Amino acid sequence: MIFIDPPFWPAHGTVFSHLISDTSIAELHAFAAANGVTGRAFDLDHYDVPERIYAELVAAGARPLSGKDLARTLVASGLRIKAKYRVKSVGSVLELRWNALVPDQPELGADLLARWNEPHRHYHSATHLLAVLEALDLLTERNVPGQVALAAWFHDAVYNGSVTDEEDSAILAQACLNGLLPAPQVAEVTRLVRLTATHSPAPSDGAGHILCDADLAILGSAPGEYSRYAAAVRKDFAHIPDEQFHQGRAAALKQLLALDPLFRTVRGRELWAGQAQANLSGELARLGHNLAAADGTLTP
Known part of the structure; x- marks a missing residue:
């Protein structure tokens, strides 16, 4: 679900609201794009939106929350980017x-x-x-x-x-x-x-x-963080067409899943192995099972 807090934060001669999702960054981007929010307004885990479009975003389905409740919702979603x-x-x-x-x-x-x-x-x-x-x-x-x-x-x-x-x-x-x-x-x-x-x-x-x-620790991160990682990797390879990227990415995921063990230290396995298996398998499934084998040149 998409949430928005009241216009309160001053900048550039107006005040701004924060627009977030409690589900995924992909959902947030899709809502923003559908409602004319510029990509320049995105700040890692939220959009800064000016007061003049607050009512429009609420009418489009953004649920109003207080600033405090919105912050709590973002933290609880696992999508919050820590200040550091x-x-x-x-x-x-x-x-x-x-x-x-x-x-x-x-x-x-x-x-x-x-x-x-x-x-x-x-x-x-x-x-x-x-x-x-x-x-x-x-x-x-x-x-x-x-x-x-x-x-x-x-x-x-x-x-x-x-x-x-x-x-x-x-x-x-x-x-x-x-x-x-x-x-x-x-x-x-x-x-x-x-x-x-x-x-x-x-x-x-x-x-x-x-x-x-x-x-490789990122592979064992929480699902929301892993989703951001996968999206950022795609941006790193923006010069590669989708089909070629998907093939290469699938090959890289298969190579990672074939590493036995994926994490070599006992502590690494304790911290990240189980979630990494779920994350990698899930991304591979989303890419599709019938992609042609690629040369595996994309790196994690």
């Missing part, structure tokens, strides 16, 4: 994390953040980087090996929706870290970055297990 995952907050949090990890290289950290915030990124963005770093904290009880943390920072630092992204990111890591770290540590960081192309670490590769599980 909004762009300005993400940048501040990541800057603090980088300075704690590599305190004498603020320029390198700023360059990496600029890469993660490139405008063509949707899923593979700074928000993903923060989510990976937080997943590493969960998997290690906040005792993340430094080389694993650096690999997380570099693993999608180059992102063009290409099969060479991980290799290009590894090359960037080597170029940036040569001279800053001993050669064996640089080699380990670049090895781990390359590993995120396949998410298939060797049985004895403890560092690889942690990084791959953290990178």
Whole structure:
């Protein structure tokens, strides 16, 4: 169902309401598009709509709620984006994390953040980087090996929706870290970055297990968050026609479902394995069972 709170929030010479769904972001987008709400008004989990169209949206089916009740409804739906995952907050949090990890290289950290915030990124963005770093904290009880943390920072630092992204990111890591770290540590960081192309670490590769599980943690997220992830991945590959994307995406989902186990750490399996199976299977079913096999070049 679609909900709207009273026009109250001042900006641009008027006041604004918030428009939300308690079901899905897809439902919210569909309602907004059907009622002339511009896409520029979307802010991650809601639309900001001006007072002049409030009555029209209510007449179209948006249910009025108080501001407090609307916020509660959004939180209860599981679609709420936490404040720290909004762009300005993400940048501040990541800057603090980088300075704690590599305190004498603020320029390198700023360059990496600029890469993660490139405008063509949707899923593979700074928000993903923060989510990976937080997943590493969960998997290690906040005792993340430094080389694993650096690999997380570099693993999608180059992102063009290409099969060479991980290799290009590894090359960037080597170029940036040569001279800053001993050669064996640089080699380990670049090895781990390359590993995120396949998410298939060797049985004895403890560092690889942690990084791959953290990178794939989104697969085990709540359904609403997973839906946003899938939609953002489609935007990342907007240059690919629908049929080709669906084929490639289905192949990628099948590859993930074939990983045994999908999560290599005990903690990762406890946190994410069950929901990941449901999410991946559900998305594959929605894509259809009769898609032709693709080459699997789309990455999760």
